[in-house]
Amino acid sequence: MEWTELALELALMPLVAFVVGMAMVLMMRKIAAKLQRRIGPPLLQPLYDIVKLHSKETQVSHGLIHEIGIVMAIGGYVAAETLLPVPGMNGIAAQGGLIALLYMTMIPSLGLALGVGQCANPNGSIGISRALTAMLAYDVPLVIVIFGVAYHYGTINLVDMIATQQAGGPATWGAAQMPLLAIAGLFAMQGMLGKHPFEIYVAPAEIATGPMVEMGGKFLGGLFVMQCFQLYTAAVLYVTLFLGGGENWATFLVKSFAVLAIPVTLAMLFPRYRTEDVVRLMWKWPVMVGLLGLAFIVR
Amino acid sequence: MTSLDLLFLVSGLTLGAALVFGRLRLTAPLLVVLYGLQFAALIETGTLFGEPVAISFGITVLDQPMHWRYDALSWFFAMITIGAGFFSAWYAAGVWKDAYAKGGQSPWLFHVALAANVFAMVVLLGSGDFLSLFLGWELVSWASFLLMALGGAASGRAALRYLTYAFSGAMAILGAMALLYTQAGSLEYTQVLAAVPKLSTAQISVLIALFGSGFAVKMGLLPFHLWQAAAYAETPGPGSAFLGAISARMGLYGIIVVIVGMVGVARLIDMAIPFTFMSARDLIAWIAALTVILPTYTALQQHDARYLLAWHGIGQGGYMLLGLVVGNAIGSAGGLLHVFNYAITQAALLMAVFAVMHRTGTTDLNKLGGLVTRMPLTFLVLLFGIISLAGLPPMAGFVSKWMVYRSLITEGMPLLFVAAIVGTLGTILSVYKLIHNIFLGQLRLEHVEVREAPLSMLIPMLGLSTLIFLAGFMPGPALSWVAEVQRLVGLPVVQYSLGGVVDARGGLDMILLVSVLMAGFGVGAVVFYGFGGKSRQVHQLDNYAGGHFLTADVRYQYSDNFYAGLMHLIGPWYRGAFLWLEGSVGAVVDLLSYAMHWVYRSIQPLLFLLATTVAMLVWAAV
Amino acid sequence: MTAIMKPPLLGKTLPVVEGTKRTNPLANVFDELINFARSRSLFMLHYCTGCGAVELPPAMTSRFDMERLGIQPMVSPRQADILLVTGYVSVKTLKRVILTYEQMGSPKYVVGICSCTVNGGMYWQSYATAKKLNDYMPVDIYIAGCMPRPEAVIAGLRDMIANIKDGKGTVWKDYYRRYDHYLGNQQRLFGEDWQTPTDVIGEARHYDLFGPDTLGAHTALLEQHRRPLEALEMKIEIPELERPHRS
Numbered sequence A: 001m002e003w004t005e006l007a008l009e010l011a012l013m014p015l016v017a018f019v020v021g022m023a024m025v026l027m028m029r030k031i032a033a034k035l036q037r038r039i040g041p042p043l044l045q046p047l048y049d050i051v052k053l054h055s056k057e058t059q060v061s062h063g064l065i066h067e068i069g070i071v072m073a074i075g076g077y078v079a080a081e082t083l084l085p086v087p088g089m090n091g092i093a094a095q096g097g098l099i100a101l102l103y104m105t106m107i108p109s110l111g112l113a114l115g116v117g118q119c120a121n122p123n124g125s126i127g128i129s130r131a132l133t134a135m136l137a138y139d140v141p142l143v144i145v146i147f148g149v150a151y152h153y154g155t156i157n158l159v160d161m162i163a164t165q166q167a168g169g170p171a172t173w174g175a176a177q178m179p180l181l182a183i184a185g186l187f188a189m190q191g192m193l194g195k196h197p198f199e200i201y202v203a204p205a206e207i208a209t210g211p212m213v214e215m216g217g218k219f220l221g222g223l224f225v226m227q228c229f230q231l232y233t234a235a236v237l238y239v240t241l242f243l244g245g246g247e248n249w250a251t252f253l254v255k256s257f258a259v260l261a262i263p264v265t266l267a268m269l270f271p272r273y274r275t276e277d278v279v280r281l282m283w284k285w286p287v288m289v290g291l292l293g294l295a296f297i298v299r
Numbered sequence B: 001m002t003s004l005d006l007l008f009l010v011s012g013l014t015l016g017a018a019l020v021f022g023r024l025r026l027t028a029p030l031l032v033v034l035y036g037l038q039f040a041a042l043i044e045t046g047t048l049f050g051e052p053v054a055i056s057f058g059i060t061v062l063d064q065p066m067h068w069r070y071d072a073l074s075w076f077f078a079m080i081t082i083g084a085g086f087f088s089a090w091y092a093a094g095v096w097k098d099a100y101a102k103g104g105q106s107p108w109l110f111h112v113a114l115a116a117n118v119f120a121m122v123v124l125l126g127s128g129d130f131l132s133l134f135l136g137w138e139l140v141s142w143a144s145f146l147l148m149a150l151g152g153a154a155s156g157r158a159a160l161r162y163l164t165y166a167f168s169g170a171m172a173i174l175g176a177m178a179l180l181y182t183q184a185g186s187l188e189y190t191q192v193l194a195a196v197p198k199l200s201t202a203q204i205s206v207l208i209a210l211f212g213s214g215f216a217v218k219m220g221l222l223p224f225h226l227w228q229a230a231a232y233a234e235t236p237g238p239g240s241a242f243l244g245a246i247s248a249r250m251g252l253y254g255i256i257v258v259i260v261g262m263v264g265v266a267r268l269i270d271m272a273i274p275f276t277f278m279s280a281r282d283l284i285a286w287i288a289a290l291t292v293i294l295p296t297y298t299a300l301q302q303h304d305a306r307y308l309l310a311w312h313g314i315g316q317g318g319y320m321l322l323g324l325v326v327g328n329a330i331g332s333a334g335g336l337l338h339v340f341n342y343a344i345t346q347a348a349l350l351m352a353v354f355a356v357m358h359r360t361g362t363t364d365l366n367k368l369g370g371l372v373t374r375m376p377l378t379f380l381v382l383l384f385g386i387i388s389l390a391g392l393p394p395m396a397g398f399v400s401k402w403m404v405y406r407s408l409i410t411e412g413m414p415l416l417f418v419a420a421i422v423g424t425l426g427t428i429l430s431v432y433k434l435i436h437n438i439f440l441g442q443l444r445l446e447h448v449e450v451r452e453a454p455l456s457m458l459i460p461m462l463g464l465s466t467l468i469f470l471a472g473f474m475p476g477p478a479l480s481w482v483a484e485v486q487r488l489v490g491l492p493v494v495q496y497s498l499g500g501v502v503d504a505r506g507g508l509d510m511i512l513l514v515s516v517l518m519a520g521f522g523v524g525a526v527v528f529y530g531f532g533g534k535s536r537q538v539h540q541l542d543n544y545a546g547g548h549f550l551t552a553d554v555r556y557q558y559s560d561n562f563y564a565g566l567m568h569l570i571g572p573w574y575r576g577a578f579l580w581l582e583g584s585v586g587a588v589v590d591l592l593s594y595a596m597h598w599v600y601r602s603i604q605p606l607l608f609l610l611a612t613t614v615a616m617l618v619w620a621a622v
Numbered sequence C: 001m002t003a004i005m006k007p008p009l010l011g012k013t014l015p016v017v018e019g020t021k022r023t024n025p026l027a028n029v030f031d032e033l034i035n036f037a038r039s040r041s042l043f044m045l046h047y048c049t050g051c052g053a054v055e056l057p058p059a060m061t062s063r064f065d066m067e068r069l070g071i072q073p074m075v076s077p078r079q080a081d082i083l084l085v086t087g088y089v090s091v092k093t094l095k096r097v098i099l100t101y102e103q104m105g106s107p108k109y110v111v112g113i114c115s116c117t118v119n120g121g122m123y124w125q126s127y128a129t130a131k132k133l134n135d136y137m138p139v140d141i142y143i144a145g146c147m148p149r150p151e152a153v154i155a156g157l158r159d160m161i162a163n164i165k166d167g168k169g170t171v172w173k174d175y176y177r178r179y180d181h182y183l184g185n186q187q188r189l190f191g192e193d194w195q196t197p198t199d200v201i202g203e204a205r206h207y208d209l210f211g212p213d214t215l216g217a218h219t220a221l222l223e224q225h226r227r228p229l230e231a232l233e234m235k236i237e238i239p240e241l242e243r244p245h246r247s
Helices: A003-035 A045-054 A064-081 A097-104 A106-118 A122-153 A158-168 A179-193 A217-242 A249-267 A275-295 B003-021 B027-045 B072-093 B095-102 B107-125 B130-151 B153-184 B189-198 B201-219 B228-234 B237-247 B249-263 B265-270 B280-300 B305-326 B329-360 B376-390 B396-411 B414-439 B455-473 B476-489 B510-531 B564-573 B577-621 C031-040 C051-060 C091-103 C115-119 C150-165 C173-177 C179-190 C200-206 C217-225
Strands: B059-061 B064-066 C042-047 C071-073 C082-086 C109-113 C141-143
Touching: A003 A045, A003 A064, A003 A217, A003 A249, A003 B510, A045 A217, A045 C031, A064 A097, A064 A106, A064 A217, A064 B510, A097 A106, A097 A122, A097 A158, A097 B396, A097 B510, A106 A122, A106 A217, A106 B414, A122 A158, A122 A179, A122 A217, A122 A275, A122 B396, A122 B414, A122 B564, A158 A217, A179 A217, A179 A249, A179 A275, A217 A249, A217 B510, A275 B564, B003 B027, B003 B107, B027 B072, B027 B107, B064 B130, B072 B095, B072 B107, B072 B237, B072 B249, B072 B329, B072 B455, B072 B476, B095 B107, B095 B237, B095 B329, B095 B455, B107 B130, B107 B237, B107 B249, B130 B153, B130 B228, B130 B237, B130 B249, B153 B189, B153 B201, B153 B228, B189 B249, B201 B249, B201 B280, B228 B237, B228 B305, B237 B249, B237 B305, B237 B329, B249 B265, B249 B305, B249 B329, B249 B476, B265 B280, B280 B305, B280 B414, B305 B329, B305 B396, B305 B414, B329 B376, B329 B396, B329 B455, B329 B476, B376 B396, B376 B414, B376 B455, B396 B414, B396 B455, B455 B510, C031 C042, C031 C150, C042 C091, C051 C082, C051 C150, C082 C091, C091 C179, C109 C115, C109 C150, C141 C150, C173 C179, C173 C200, C179 C200, C179 C217
Parallel strands: C042 C071, C042 C082, C082 C109, C109 C141
Antiparallel strands: B059 B064
16 A cells, blocks of 8 residues: 555544544434433534633643643544544554554553543542443453454454455344344443443542543543544444444444444433442343353354 | 583673672672673574574583573573663662662672572573473572562561472472483483373373473462562562562473473363363463463552562463463464563563652552652653553553464454453553552652652663563564574464564554554644643642642542452452462471371381381291 | 721722733634634533522423533533522632632633522521622622523523623633732631632733732732642652752
8 A cells, every 4th residue: 555545544534533423422412312302412512512622721730641641542542543444444454453453442541541640639530440440341241242253254354354244245244143242242332432321430420520520621622532532433343343344434424323322322211330330230241142142153 | 612601601700799799889880781791691692593502511410411501492581581680780789779778788688689590590591401400490499589588577478488389399390300200211301302292191291280380389370379479579679670570480481491392282282181171271271361360350459569560470470371372373472472571561660669669668559649740750661661561552561462362362262362351451450550559649748859769770760661662662573582482492483573463364563553653642732732722730739629628638649449349349259269278288288297297206216116126026037 | 907808899890901812822813713612612510509509400401401502511610611609608608619610710601690699689687698799709690580590591691602702701801800809808708818729820820811900918918828839840850960059
């Protein structure tokens, strides 16, 4: 591949991810509003929020690490998006594949955790402790799913997985071949998004939004940007693994939004679990379903 | 005189210099230079890419020749050993040594112990037959005992515990050697190698069990891991960094020589364990996986930074063995590469923690906090170290762990894969606690005047951090060493490039990955600093506390029982089963020794009398 | 004490002078876009001090739905733009309200809901209640009533949105320009040793809002007993690399 072409892809992929991610945030808020019989935010609300937060006159910083943490949170996702193939663009998805992507998405969490730590606010630290515990909880079913998928396709390269699924049509999609893993994956995704019923680490009324407690202005704005990327990554990863990726942009976007609508809708219907119950639940049902799914993997 | 003679000579000279001139002020820098010379002498042997080099003299004991030679495997381990010695000696050479002396300890003894350790390991790694292996093994055991016992009461207890374990391990190795000698008629590697394929499965199993448990003691594999954490944590600073980095890997060296090199992974796979679905390879892999998980989650419960890291050291050993016994090209390369990556990581981490201890006088995670504004460079070192230890990009640890995961996927080992990742997740949790409780959060009043670590300690720390990053950015050179080792011990050889692993079904190019990550950070910085307003730093007391007015005398650092929610669930799972096992074995041994005591003191004279009478009667009758 | 008791400028609003310096360089170019975004995205911190708080849930939920105006509740003062004070403010509460206000990020807007915030309302005779909220912090709008219905709340917020869009939501600057005045009122109520952990004067300098009335008799009093509040600068002090101090 030409260097210029690669560079263009590397620049475009995060940008696309950000724009689609903002639409996803809007969809999430719209779904919440519709379920509560409200009108909900206007079309460009996510953009207004981000612009406003970055343009606040006061930007309260608790030190260099607080700032670096946000830079890492955005930067880690920007890099991770280039590992996630979209129609017509593969970026550097062949390098490191699924495992590298999984670990790349942990960089933002690490950055956020460092930044929150520097704030010296116990609410934030409690939030991070809960968030990391939740990560430990949902990552177990997630890695089972990732193992199963990688073993099924015989590769960890996402581009190859998409090619296999698109060559064989919907009958060879991951969801058709590995329905149990697809269910476990959906479960893990719910945890990954940190929405209800797994949002104990935010817990606005108890620990004052946990990690976000000392984040104002562009710090919070950075986290809003990160949320766009986070929704996008989760949805697109699921589409790539189980729904055959995108043949073109239209099907790609339809699939991604449809997939994301499931956890987002479920989130609005539930209260939340306590930390240890999150772990217990995640280590029980999705893990059992996932392990059962592994037993039926055909290579 | 061969180049290996020179290496042994320089290594011995270092020990001698420490012994004779150890009390002089100038010795410490001199020793650093001597470790550097050892490194140069090792490079000079050229055994990594070239032919093995033997020592020019040999000793014969009971008709058994003892000789030493270096090959790629020895080179790889010796390189890490001498490197760790070099950095530790540098760390110890300046202010640390003065503070150590001020604390009533003897720097001379420390220098001698460190030099003795390096020398013993260099000798062990050169062993050319089982006799020299055993000699080296004992040397290493005693040398580490010396280093461990330096620190006072707690460290003395830990060292004694280590010695008990080391003795039992050595006995197991001795037993295995006796078995080999009866079968092969020799203790030469070459003759043993020829004899091993002819051994029956039962004999091989006994051999693996004996050698394996002997080496596992040093390596800290389950269930022989209990001695290690306290012993390494209580050792004085640079000694702890040295031991943590490499000492336990001598066990892995033994396992590679005997179990991987002589028996071979293929043979292990063929050996089915009766009444189970498992092969011997699976069993070892599971021991490795449990060694990853259990000590890692024990580390999660520690509230002393040194102990936390020492427990992680045990856990990381599991990854090395796991990768190795998976046995394919990427897996075994990952396991071997992790020895190097882990060594630089752990040394840097322990040095950073001991730098904090040097400045604040404590490593208790509940008594620190907020030091990032006071010791930013130490923070940076610890940050690089924890990213690497947790196996996240872009640091070195990611590459080797990635390779282990990759191989487990290729081989279709789902449960081991999950176990490996569960270990990594536990590591992430506990290293965040480490960095949070030391460097982030509230700065205590008594630490406001704390300053950055002294230069003599910072330079080796920063040097190691640079290595950690470079080994992650460009794993190619380290992989080339690993590939040579693989070729030597008969493992499939990994395909590598400068940036990582070449594999048609999903490789790894760290140069690209890290560049993209750095570019991502650049974009993040542009968004954050370019689009956002200028930030204004506030005092740590200007903080949201539900409308409460914070004052400096109120401690609000969230540190103790950091993962309270998780511990609600998994807390009761810590039952101390291994401690119980250790206690029971100890009690049984106690009982046996009482019985023997009784036999010798009360029964023995009677028995003698009886035997003599019987013998005389027999003689009379005949 | 006489110095402190100097009557503050009750009821008299000073002309608000535009600060020229912006902390965000892009704000000079995209001023209108930023004002528009600010008006359409308001995070609200509701300090539910009194009975007015019960009128907020209907304003937020399905009946009136504030989110369609871009207003949503937030939790900590760092995140918020609007401080809603919804009822009477006792002296003890006022301390917290002031701390919360000072911790919020500018531009920040204060909305006083209910008669109690306007003039003490039915607590006019109470010895423990602050009567007028704008004695202690600049208030953008008052929504009078006992209690105002959600329609009134939303109507008030719409007025504020219109103000912000037109670039008139700059009342917060008054707090920095005339800090001495507000601090004086606070000291009158809380005593001489009143201090929040925030550094308002430093912030006034940061925003280029440091005016002739920022400092005065009351801030002088504050300086006398103030505990140090310098941020913990990250400093690399390697002892060996420092020049030896010779005295």
